[in-house]
Amino acid sequence: MKSATLKLYRSLHTWTGILCGLTLFVAFYAGAITVFHEDLHQWQNPGWRTQGQETPADAQKLLTTALAAHPELKGNIAIMPAGSHSSPNNEAYWYDPKIDDWAHKSLADFDPQTRPQHGSELADFVDSVHRTLGIPVAGQYVMGIVSIIYALALVSGVLIHLRQLVDDLFAVRPGKNKKRFWQDAHNLIGVISLPFHIIFAITGALFSLFVILMAAFNFGVFDGQLEKRFIEAVGTVPPNSPQASGKPAAMLSVAQLTARARALAPDFEPSWLGFSNYGDSNAYVEILGNTPQTVSRFTAMTLKATNGSVVKIQTRGERDVNHAVMSSLYGLHFGNYAGDLVRWAYFLLGLSGAVLFYSGNLLWIESRRKHRQQQQARAPYRMAQGTLGWCLGTCLGISLAFSTALLAPMAGLDAARWEKIAGFGGFFVAILWSFARPPARGAVELLMVTAMATLAIPLVNGLVTGDHLLLTPWHGQWAIFGVDLTATLMGAGFVYLAALSRRRSRNGQPNSVWALDGPPDITATTPDAQADAAPIAAR
């Protein structure tokens, strides 16, 4: 490749990286945690840990109760069976036009005896941070654009690295030249996890921009037909959904329908039963769920709710190309296709992705350092502060949200609300702090605070629920143990990083932004203009 071309792609890589690196750090850090979405449910709801699992008969009772309480739904309601989402309760879901969102209630919520209590929504919060940075509506499209920029950064990154790719791949050179070390680490992580990143760039963009893309294709390619026939491609519900006939009919029970689904697809684990026109002779149910131990594990079918006859079915070995591809994309993105080993691999790859983006910013800062002079430009200094505040703020905020999920209910507070406040609060305080302090000090302080907040997670769980780290393995509560152990290890990791940062601030090269003494023109309390002009005048 010509050196001019190389320069072109280097600059493309730099700018795309700077534009999307920080948001991708958040997506990957929160995404790594979201791999264990279902396990988090058990951790965040201590009541669930001891409660016995509800039965399909309870699901049937919930269905009838919910429809009696909400006749306006006209039998359009869904049931999430107990056990399918780590919850021991069946949950009824329906679309509420008043809040323009799905409402959900369990059997206990309908009982006037039990006071409706809103539990923690920690797992959903972390998931929303992963998908949207926690910003409603717009966040999803922001992340869609970010996915595209991310794909550009991947392509340009591979192109500039291509020449030395084979020779330098495993050469990680620690030593005096910190930039070389970070560059090697950045390249190694980037190349090794490239297939994983390609999957995320493509699926991330498709998931986030789906609505926009469908509009573009509907208008540009399919002459408005896509809107009408779209459901044929992704659903199993008939395209022109059967209207209610108005004649009441006897329905098969939830237990019977589930059994029928399992008979049609062995190993199928239904996690969603979406009813249409329940109670009517023209009622049907769309059953969605997973078939374990296969990459394309997403399985779907629609049955008539009166007799269980198949309307449409999309299972392993019996599905069209659309469902096969869609199902594989879900599997490859969520990493839930081959048990715990693959989930841990996804967790580690997710964290290493976060390191990749963090190291990218470090390289940007390092490559702007002027050697053999103490005075440095302002931009790398600010970038160092911003990167620290943003990235550690993300880690801090999420750790605080974890503890708040268990502490808030004890103080009689709404956990779902306060864990968000703790999360965003930690994030913004970290950013303010990072800009108020020299990076060398801010790094150590923020790392220590994040370490404390992360190590507090198992402690809070132990104190609040009594299920502490030394007990949970003996009770076979592996999900709880896993969350606590991971928090402990990550807290220890943050302490280690704090120690490393402290050492670097003392013994590192003195003209680095990470040195304790710092470049003098920045730490001096001169007005910005003077500080920026000084190095130019000195030349």
Place this chain on the structure above:
Amino acid sequence: MWTKFTAGALLGFPLAVALTGLLIWLWPGVWISALIVGLLFFVPLWITAMTTSVLFPRRRDAWLTLAGLNLIAYALLFAAKQWAI
């Protein structure tokens, strides 16, 4: 460079839509049955348009070539739709 890149981003989008659409229409069977598999190609096509547009020697070349490719792609798409039905 950024002007050429913008050409790749702005004109690359409809181009990628058209080429993806072409693939979906030419796929054996009804078009709707190839929707998702076709969409897989959309992101790589758009990215390719953006990363190659910066290689044009002149800005004008980038805009004109991409506009021309768009015209051809949509003409082919129009033809494919007539033929597919």
